[in-house]
Amino acid sequence: xxxxxxxxxxxxxxxSRLGSFxxxxxxxxxxxxxxxxNWKFKRNLFDLNDGGYGLVVxxxxxxxxxxxxxxxxxxxxxxxxxDRVIATKWxxxxxxxxxxxxxxxxxxxxxxxxxxEVGRVSYKELTLSRANKSVRIFxxxxxxxxxxxxxxxxxxxxxxxxxxxxAVYGSGKFGLADRYxxxxxxxxxxxxxxxxxxxxxxxxxxxxxxxHIAKCKNPQEAVELSHxxxxxxxxGNSTGLGMAPFIVNHPTLLHNWIFSxxxxxxxxxxxxxxxxxxxxxxxxxxxxxxxxxxxxxxESTYQNKKIEQLKQDLEKLENDLFSKLDTKQxxxxxxxxxxxxxxxxxxxxxxxxxxxxxxxxxxxxPLVAKMSSEExxxxxxxxxxxxxxxxxxxxxxxxKFLDINxxxxxxxxxxxxxxxxxxxxxxxxxxxxxxxDLEQPLAIARDIAKLHKKLKSSNQSNTVAKFLxxxxxxxxxxxxxxxxxNFPYSEIQxxxxxxxxxxxxxxxxxxxxFGAQKFDPRSDKWLRISMYQGAPLIHExxxxxxxxxxxxx
Amino acid sequence: xxxxxxxxxxxxxxxxxAGFSWGVSEEIGKCIKSLELYQISGLENLNDYLKxxxxxxPKGPLEIEHKNSLKEGNxxxxxxxxxxxxxxxxxxxxxxxSIQSVDFPILLIPFLNKISxxxxxxxxxxFDDIEILLxxxxxxxxxxxxRQKILKYTKQLSINVIENRDTFDASVWDSLYELSTETFxxxxxxxxxx
Numbered sequence: 131x132x133x134x135x136x137x138x139x140x141x142x143x144x145x146s147r148l149g150s151f152x153x154x155x156x157x158x159x160x161x162x163x164x165x166x167x168n169w170k171f172k173r174n175l176f177d178l179n180d181g182g183y184g185l186v187v188x189x190x191x192x193x194x195x196x197x198x199x200x201x202x203x204x205x206x207x208x209x210x211x212x213d214r215v216i217a218t219k220w221x222x223x224x225x226x227x228x229x230x231x232x233x234x235x236x237x238x239x240x241x242x243x244x245x246x247e248v249g250r251v252s253y254k255e256l257t258l259s260r261a262n263k264s265v266r267i268f269x270x271x272x273x274x275x276x277x278x279x280x281x282x283x284x285x286x287x288x289x290x291x292x293x294x295x296x297a298v299y300g301s302g303k304f305g306l307a308d309r310y311x312x313x314x315x316x317x318x319x320x321x322x323x324x325x326x327x328x329x330x331x332x333x334x335x336x337x338x339x340x341x342h343i344a345k346c347k348n349p350q351e352a353v354e355l356s357h358x359x360x361x362x363x364x365x366g367n368s369t370g371l372g373m374a375p376f377i378v379n380h381p382t383l384l385h386n387w388i389f390s391x392x393x394x395x396x397x398x399x400x401x402x403x404x405x406x407x408x409x410x411x412x413x414x415x416x417x418x419x420x421x422x423x424x425x426x427x428x429e430s431t432y433q434n435k436k437i438e439q440l441k442q443d444l445e446k447l448e449n450d451l452f453s454k455l456d457t458k459q460x461x462x463x464x465x466x467x468x469x470x471x472x473x474x475x476x477x478x479x480x481x482x483x484x485x486x487x488x489x490x491x492x493x494x495x496p497l498v499a500k501m502s503s504e505e506x507x508x509x510x511x512x513x514x515x516x517x518x519x520x521x522x523x524x525x526x527x528x529x530k531f532l533d534i535n536x537x538x539x540x541x542x543x544x545x546x547x548x549x550x551x552x553x554x555x556x557x558x559x560x561x562x563x564x565x566x567d568l569e570q571p572l573a574i575a576r577d578i579a580k581l582h583k584k585l586k587s588s589n590q591s592n593t594v595a596k597f598l599x600x601x602x603x604x605x606x607x608x609x610x611x612x613x614x615x616n617f618p619y620s621e622i623q624x625x626x627x628x629x630x631x632x633x634x635x636x637x638x639x640x641x642x643x644f645g646a647q648k649f650d651p652r653s654d655k656w657l658r659i660s661m662y663q664g665a666p667l668i669h670e671x672x673x674x675x676x677x678x679x680x681x682x683x
Numbered sequence: 684x685x686x687x688x689x690x691x692x693x694x695x696x697x698x699x700x701a702g703f704s705w706g707v708s709e710e711i712g713k714c715i716k717s718l719e720l721y722q723i724s725g726l727e728n729l730n731d732y733l734k735x736x737x738x739x740x741p742k743g744p745l746e747i748e749h750k751n752s753l754k755e756g757n758x759x760x761x762x763x764x765x766x767x768x769x770x771x772x773x774x775x776x777x778x779x780x781s782i783q784s785v786d787f788p789i790l791l792i793p794f795l796n797k798i799s800x801x802x803x804x805x806x807x808x809x810f811d812d813i814e815i816l817l818x819x820x821x822x823x824x825x826x827x828x829x830r831q832k833i834l835k836y837t838k839q840l841s842i843n844v845i846e847n848r849d850t851f852d853a854s855v856w857d858s859l860y861e862l863s864t865e866t867f868x869x870x871x872x873x874x875x876x877x
Contacts, residue, residue, distance in 0.1 A: 253684065302688025310687065509713060510797065513769030548696075571705035595769035599745055602765070605706020 132461060134399040136392045140530060143388070143623040149635025150436070150476035151642035153679065154484035155494045156390055156501070159645030159661060162326035164495075164676060165317055166190065171331075171668040173338065174230075178203060180346035182339045185240070188331050189230060195317065197256070197324070198227045199331035200236065202244050203339060211262050213296045213368040220246070220260035222293065222335070226328045228254050228307065246297070247552070251305045257328045258306060261293040264366060268292050268340065271355065275344035278351040283683065286359055287425050290648060290660045292336040294366025298325045313502075321383065321502050322644065333365045333662050357667055362683050364663030367646065370656040372554040374636040375546060378572050381613045381620035382503040387643050388619035390497040391483070397493045398486050399464040406457045408489035413452075415488040418680035420444070422647055425682060430651040432632070436477045443478025488677065508616070511609050513595030520594055521585040523611045524578060530623050531575040532582055543629035546572040557633060557655070575625040577607045647679065691716040694729055701733040702740075703761065710765055714793035717820075723789065723829045731833060732760070732787040741786075747773050752783035757836065760787050764794030767842075771801040780842040785810070788837045789829065795842065796820045805845040810837035816845075 141147065153160070175187040186201040203222045210219050223244040227235065235254065242249030246260050267289045271281045300322070302308040318324055337360050344352040377384050423444075426437055451469050455462065463486055470482045487494055525532070534541055545566040549556045560566040571577070581604040588597055598605060614621050625631070634651050641649065646659035664681045666674035695712030699705060711729070718725025736759070743762025744751050747770045751758070763782065767774060774780065785791065788810045799806040800820035808815045811834070815825045823829075849856070 253686070302686035305684065305686060305689075308687045506713070509709075510801070511769060514772040593770075595766070595773070598769055599743070599766055602704045602707050602762075605704055605765075606709060607706075609706060609709070 132400055132402060132464075134396050134464060136389075136396055139527075139618040139621075140623050142392070143619060143621060145622060145624045145632065145635040147476050147480070148622065148639040149632065150480045151391075151639055152481050152484045153642055153645045153647055154391065155487045155490075155676065156387075156394065156498060157643055157645030158320060158322045158326050159330075159665070160676060160679070161320045161498045162323050162330065163665060163671065163674065163678070165320070165323070166327070167671045167674060168192065169671075171334075171671065174198070176338065176342075178339065178342050180343070181205065182343040182346075185236070186335055186338065187231065187236075188334065190327065190331070192317070195315070196229050197327060198229065198231055199328060199335070200225050200227055200231060200239055200243065201332070201335045202240065203335075204244055206262075208265070211265070213262060213294065217296070218245075218248075220244075220296070221263045222332075223260045224258070224328060224332055224335075225251060225255050226257040226324055226331075228256055228312070247304060249304065253305070253307045253311060255306050256312065256324045257298060257300045258304060259295050259298040259328055259332065261295040261332060261365070263293055264289050264291060271340050272343050272347065275341065275355060276347040276352050278348075278353050280353070280356050280359060283359070283362075286362055287682070288427055289366075290362075290425075290663050291364050291366040292340060293332065294368055294658065295329065295332065296368050297372070298328060298367075300325050319502060320498055321387070326644070329365050329367075329661055330665070333363070333665070334668050336363070336365070337667075357670075358683055361664060361667055361670075361678075361681065364647075364660040364665065367641075367659050367661060368652075368656065369637055369641065369659065370554070371556055371633055371637075373640050374557075374633050375555045375570065375572050377636055377640055378574065378622065378626065380503070380505060381610060382505050382508050382617050385613075385617035385620035386501050386503050389617075390501050392619065394487050394490070394493055394497055395467070395483055398490060399461070399467050401463055402460050404457050404462040409455075409457050409462065411489045412485060415677055415680055416444070416482075416485050418677070419485070421682045422680065426648045428648075428650040430657075432634075432654070433649060433651050436475075439475045440477045440481060443474040443481070446473060447478070447482070491676070508613055509609070511594065511598070511605070512612060513593060513598065515594045515612075516590065517585055517588050517592045517594060517597050518590040520597070520608065520611055521582070521590070523615045524582050524585065527611070527614045527618065527621070528575075528578045528582075531578045531625070534575060534579065534625055536576050536579050540629045541625060542573070542576060542627055544627040544631055546570040546627070557631075571606045573625075573627045574607065574610065574621065576627060577604060578610075580604060581607050581611075645679075687716050687720060690719050690726060694726065697729070697733060698761070701736060707761060707765055710768075710794075711761055714764070714790070714797075717793040717796070718789070721823050721829075723792070723823070724831055724833060725790070725793070728787050728789045728833055731835070732790060735786065735835075744782075747777070747780070749777055749779065750781050750783075757784040757786045758782055760785055760790035764791045767791075768794045768797055768801075771798045774798055774842070774844065775802045775804070778844045782840045782842070783838070785837050785840050787835060788840050789832060789834055791840070792817070792823065796823060802844065804847060807843040807845055808840065809843075810834075810840040 169190050169192040172189045174189050178184040183203045183205050188199045190197045201222055201224050206219055206221050225239055225243045242251055267285060270285060274281045300306060337355055341354045428434060470479050536542055543559055544557050545560045546555055546557050547565050547568055547570055584601055633655050634657050637657060638649050641659055646661050648660045650658040664679045666678055691712040694715040695708045698708040698711040715725040715729050741759030741762055742753060742756055743759055743766050795806050795808055796817040797820055799817040806817045813827045817823055
């Protein structure tokens with residue numbers, strides 16, 4: 131049988147490659163829509179004043195299960211609006227409630243949700259978020275609708291959303307339900323599914339709010355936002371470094387995400403006879419997706435270079451390869467992949483890998499169900515193993531780290547810490563800022579190198595338990611070694627404190643799995659993205675197909 | 684109400700701030716979360732213990748033996764728990780252990796509970812007048828109500844690995860087995876396929 135190996139983790143898990151990942155059929159936005167397309171969506175309460183401020187409740191229901199999004203829209207002065215973490219007020223605050231909220235729940239939440247991190251929610255709440263208007267587009271849309279006109283399409287395309295969220299919290303934060311309370315519900319077995327639900331419902335709120343304000347401004351002439359334009363709008367998101375350590379702190383989860391992608395690619399490359407229908411579908415998705423690339427606007431030189439490279443890659447693919455392909459040839463996908471890997475940039479390779487998944491529901495769907503992780507199961511260290519076995523794991527899986535000279539300043543320039551102000555992860559230069567003595571355990575490459583040194587000078591026949599009795603300072607990386615042994619895609623194969631680290635590569639990896647598009651780095655430490663742009667509207671969900679993100683106008 | 688996730692994170696960070704390594708602090712976070720899920724005062728015991736060791740260097744065992752004692756000072760429940768857990772296979776061999784002078788022994792319970800799971804046997808723990816039975820990290824039973832219990836020190840703690848054994852005698856088994864056979868059907872020769 132024709133067998134293709136999974137791609138080498140040492141190649142795929144580098145930050146430059148991970149920072150070139152794109153959304154795919156595996157992405158959480160898309161799997162959320164597939165899972166919830168047959169649920170009933172309802173607007174239960176709509177109590178906004180003429181200015182669009184007040185309370186709105188939406189519910190999502192199937193059989194005995196109901197989830198409700200509660201939206202608090204607040205009046206905000208323009209000088210109070212900020213996407214930065216130090217903000218204490220937002221245009222709107224949201225919470226996803228488990229079930230239908232009672233009046234007393236709403237009263238409780240009204241006191242707490244708008245305060246976000248300094249408020250307190252309960253185990254009855256599942257996710258928490260806030261968002262600010264994109265004032266430029268929001269006001270434009272309201273004015274136009276109030277005059278009976280649709281907004282300017284170019285402006286809509288340039289921005290892509292009416293609101294952008296600045297954080298979406300879940301899993302036990304600020305009193306939210308712990309994951310173990312809800313993890314066995316089949317509809318939310320995919321990672322971040324409740325966060326995806328919140329964002330999808332927030333998008334609907336932004337449409338309802340803008341229509342409402344326009345109608346109140348001019349009841350006689352106002353029109354509703356056209357469905358085509360609304361569909362073209364997503365939800366923006368400003369994301370900072372808070373997200374980066376997540377992928378280091380959740381190794382088995384990271385593995386399951388990447389492995390699903392790698393397994394999908396392997397199975398697709400092994401297909402012997404590719405049907406003309408599937409190949410044409412791939413080409414059609416690729417062709418339609420170009421609108422997304424052409425409307426990907428950023429001021430970031432770093433990102434613009436990557437976008438330009440991607441455009442050139444796709445052109446090269448069409449000009450140099452497509453004409454030579456024939457679905458009669460065996461293992462067509464493998465031929466394409468091998469050519470792509472040889473001739474395109476990281477950005478182009480990963481784009482094509484995502485596109486190759488498009489025709490294959492039957493391969494992707496079973497993998498989506500495996501993208502969560504019961505992390506506690508892999509937490510314990512097998513102390514009975516020998517030092518020699520641990521040394522061998524280090525040398526096999528982390529060889530790249532062992533070549534780095536950590537005695538140079540360049541290799542240890544940065545350190546990760548938790549900000550006292552916001553209790554969120556941040557990065558700083560250890561030679562310019564204080565606090566490196568409170569460094570977080572995220573310098574895996576450096577600590578693995580330290581472990582290696584200690585292991586080399588230890589008695590090889592000792593047990594790991596005995597080794598640890600005198601070496602608890604490296605315990606956190608010993609644990610990781612036994613994880614990476616079984617989960618080879620669990621570790622970033624780069625030095626996360628190097629002088630040249632580009633933290634947004636870590637953000638992009640995670641956001642690509644969310645299904646985000648149009649990465650717009652605002653610095654090397656934070657970026658803006660768009661989610662759900664092109665997604666079906668609530669009333670269209672039932673009849674929607676899975677390639678909605680290629681439907682931009 | 685504080686969530687399990689918050690309890691784990693705060694316990695981990697506080698332990699790190701008190702001088703434990705990150706790897707050990709991660710273990711502490713998991714263990715305190717586990718105690719609190721059993722409604723045992725993990726957080727309060729930890730808080731008091733971390734205050735106690737503010738200016739001293741806590742000590743753990745350097746070997747795991749039948750009898751474990753220090754020449755000076757008391758055993759740290761965290762270092763002791765971590766060392767025992769790493770040496771689960773040795774605990775299985777030793778079967779009975781005693782540890783002299785342990786600070787905040789309640790903090791040792793979740794580590795021993797994990798050992799019970801790892802070796803697949805129940806573990807009995809005794810200190811002062813408290814007897815605790817740990818069953819495969821699934822439940823904790825005790826002769827004393829451990830809720831709200833803060834115990835600063837015990838002179839001696841004993842650990843006993845209990846061999847798997849029946850809780851019933853053979854006649855009870857025979858009786859129930861006999862009843863279960865009433866779900867069987869008599870096989871005739873025509874059913875033989877071999």
